Amino acid sequence: MTYSFETPLxxxxxxxxxxxxxxxxxxxxxxxxxxxxxxxxxxLRNLISVLDQTPCLTEDLWRTVQWLGAALPFGIGQVxxxxxxxxxxxxxxxxxxxxxxxxxxxxxxxxxxxxxRESDRFRMYTEAIEKNEKGTLVLFPDRxxxxxxxxxxxxxxxxxxxxWPVGGGDRxxxxxxxxxxxxxxxxxxxxxxxxxxxxxxxxxxxxxxxxPGHQMPLFPRxxxxxxxxxxxxxxxxxxxxxxxxxSSRVLLSSAVIASELPKGRVFFVQSPSLSxxxxxxxxxxxxxxxxxxxxxxxxxxxKDGRNALWLLDRKGYAGELHCLECGRTILCGRCGGRTRWHxxxxxxxxLSCGEEIPWPEVCPFCRSPLLEARQLGLESTYQAALDHxxxxxxxxxxxxxxxxxxxxxxxxxxxxxxxxxxxLGTRSLLGLCRNMDVGLIAWLDxxxxxxxxxxxxxxxxxxxxWESCWVGKNAETRKVLLQSRRPRxxxxxxxxxxxxxxxxxxLRERKELKLPPYSFLVEVSHRGEMLKKIKDAMEQEGxxxxxxxxxxxxxxxxxxxxxxxxxxxxxxxxxxxVSRNNxxxxxxxxx
Numbered sequence: 001m002t003y004s005f006e007t008p009l010x011x012x013x014x015x016x017x018x019x020x021x022x023x024x025x026x027x028x029x030x031x032x033x034x035x036x037x038x039x040x041x042x043x044l045r046n047l048i049s050v051l052d053q054t055p056c057l058t059e060d061l062w063r064t065v066q067w068l069g070a071a072l073p074f075g076i077g078q079v080x081x082x083x084x085x086x087x088x089x090x091x092x093x094x095x096x097x098x099x100x101x102x103x104x105x106x107x108x109x110x111x112x113x114x115x116x117r118e119s120d121r122f123r124m125y126t127e128a129i130e131k132n133e134k135g136t137l138v139l140f141p142d143r144x145x146x147x148x149x150x151x152x153x154x155x156x157x158x159x160x161x162x163x164w165p166v167g168g169g170d171r172x173x174x175x176x177x178x179x180x181x182x183x184x185x186x187x188x189x190x191x192x193x194x195x196x197x198x199x200x201x202x203x204x205x206x207x208x209x210x211x212p213g214h215q216m217p218l219f220p221r222x223x224x225x226x227x228x229x230x231x232x233x234x235x236x237x238x239x240x241x242x243x244x245x246x247s248s249r250v251l252l253s254s255a256v257i258a259s260e261l262p263k264g265r266v267f268f269v270q271s272p273s274l275s276x277x278x279x280x281x282x283x284x285x286x287x288x289x290x291x292x293x294x295x296x297x298x299x300x301x302x303k304d305g306r307n308a309l310w311l312l313d314r315k316g317y318a319g320e321l322h323c324l325e326c327g328r329t330i331l332c333g334r335c336g337g338r339t340r341w342h343x344x345x346x347x348x349x350x351l352s353c354g355e356e357i358p359w360p361e362v363c364p365f366c367r368s369p370l371l372e373a374r375q376l377g378l379e380s381t382y383q384a385a386l387d388h389x390x391x392x393x394x395x396x397x398x399x400x401x402x403x404x405x406x407x408x409x410x411x412x413x414x415x416x417x418x419x420x421x422x423x424l425g426t427r428s429l430l431g432l433c434r435n436m437d438v439g440l441i442a443w444l445d446x447x448x449x450x451x452x453x454x455x456x457x458x459x460x461x462x463x464x465x466w467e468s469c470w471v472g473k474n475a476e477t478r479k480v481l482l483q484s485r486r487p488r489x490x491x492x493x494x495x496x497x498x499x500x501x502x503x504x505x506x507l508r509e510r511k512e513l514k515l516p517p518y519s520f521l522v523e524v525s526h527r528g529e530m531l532k533k534i535k536d537a538m539e540q541e542g543x544x545x546x547x548x549x550x551x552x553x554x555x556x557x558x559x560x561x562x563x564x565x566x567x568x569x570x571x572x573x574x575x576x577x578v579s580r581n582n583x584x585x586x587x588x589x590x591x
Contacts, residue, residue: 025089543568
């Protein structure tokens with residue numbers, strides 16, 4: 001939006017402007033000297049007032065916001081909304097920050113820290129922070145890892161540190177102002193902390209940079225790792241990327257290799273076939289595929305007084321209802337997405353649109369009553385575990401472990417401290433390894449094609465299983481068991497050869513298919529006629545359109561030039577043509 005003012009304004013100042021019959025708070029951006037005269041032929045409305053004497057955002061942060069707004073196809077406005085606390089956008093007073101030391105040096109080449117054990121990486125991060133006298137930003141993919149690192153910091157560093165709050169509210173606003181005033185020079189946080197207004201930023205650390213937890217949960221779903229790297233380049237800061245497993249971009253631009261292999265600790269087991277219920281390797285009365293090796297290793301682990309984890313990334317009773325008569329799978333009637341079924345609730349929920357679906361008595365296609373539950377989930381697996389381990393009396397179903405409160409976790413740790421137990425849940429249970437001794441981690445379905453329907457499934461599957469070999473206490477004596485329909489084949493071989501072997505194979509295939517990191521993969525989501533218009537506009541420009549992961553509500557495109565995509569999408573984001581809740585949702589995958 002273009003407005004007039006008596007004198008040119010410095011970029012990045014908050015201004016109050018008229019919009020329609022109301023007023024809005026925005027940021028000054030381009031001066032009159034930068035404007036195309038053809039855009040100013042009509043009479044312009046005047047700014048109402050200027051709220052700031054100096055820009056609220058640091059210079060490197062403002063340049064990062066501008067880069068994102070220009071590079072990505074959703075504009076600078078959406079980026080500013082993600083980068084600023086709501087109080088700042090509401091016009092709350094911000095006192096001018098004291099002048100902080102400037103950084104004159106050029107940004108150097110990123111350094112890498114890919115050691116399998118957290119303790120080794122945390123020690124190196126701490127040493128780097130102690131040598132740095134100016135602003136430091138450390139990003140983590142989750143609060144669990146952040147807390148573990150914070151507890152290892154020396155008292156002196158803790159005094160000058162702050163943990164960036166999750167969400168909004170008064171606490172975020174107070175922390176934002178304290179960091180801006182340089183009362184805290186070290187910021188630790190998850191993805192939202194990448195926009196912390198640190199003055200004189202001279203060190204940026206991204207832990208587990210390949211973890212998808214660095215992607216911001218809200219639209220426009222920016223990658224905090226990519227933002228952090230660009231911000232480091234603008235501020236002249238040193239950049240350290242680390243973790244147990246590198247991303248494809250790091251592997252492509254560096255020579256990092258696995259410094260240690262989990263030799264002799266990884267076991268590959270054939271998943272029992274559900275159609276062979278008479279086979280001695282299959283002994284569950286509830287037809288859950290539990291191999292004899294899995295049961296034996298679990299008993300041995302519990303007998304040794306160590307806890308065992310069974311991990312399955314399928315909540316509910318089953319991930320699929322299949323008709324034995326016509327062979328079709330029952331999907332969401334609203335969007336055609338995959339459905340998670342709950343036996344106790346007698347219903348299912350669509351994983352794409354969230355639609356609740358009653359458990360069908362007959363097949364909706366052929367009316368046959370012969371329906372079979374497949375891809376059995378945690379609820380059914382828990383019942384099978386109880387059948388096999390009744391005597392242990394310590395079998396826990398922790399499907400919602402990630403959202404458990406402090407009191408519930410404390411009680412769980414107390415129980416497991418008295419007697420070892422078998423715990424069932426999703427991959428989030430790996431956080432337990434930091435607080436207790438885990439002797440066995442068993443992946444009940446290591447076929448990553450079932451984990452998520454996108455090109456990154458193999459990399460994400462390998463990353464999380466590789467991490468399970470090293471995370472937490474006593475990892476050197478822990479066994480990791482993979483139950484799979486194709487054991488020790490494909491990407492699984494790399495668990496014994498190292499992540500560099502995995503990426504060499506994976507990148508070769510991605511290059512042939514022109515997938516990230518050799519292109520950008522953009523998903524466009526919307527319900528209604530607009531999505532069809534967007535698809536038609538892209539095809540007219542010669543862009544191949546693929547089905548998105550949200551079935552009928554999304555499409556995907558592979559592009560080398562985000563600028564071209566931005567030009568195609570611009571009309572669909574016009575203020576005149578769309579309402580606030582009627583804009584397309586975009587997700588850009590660099591990885």
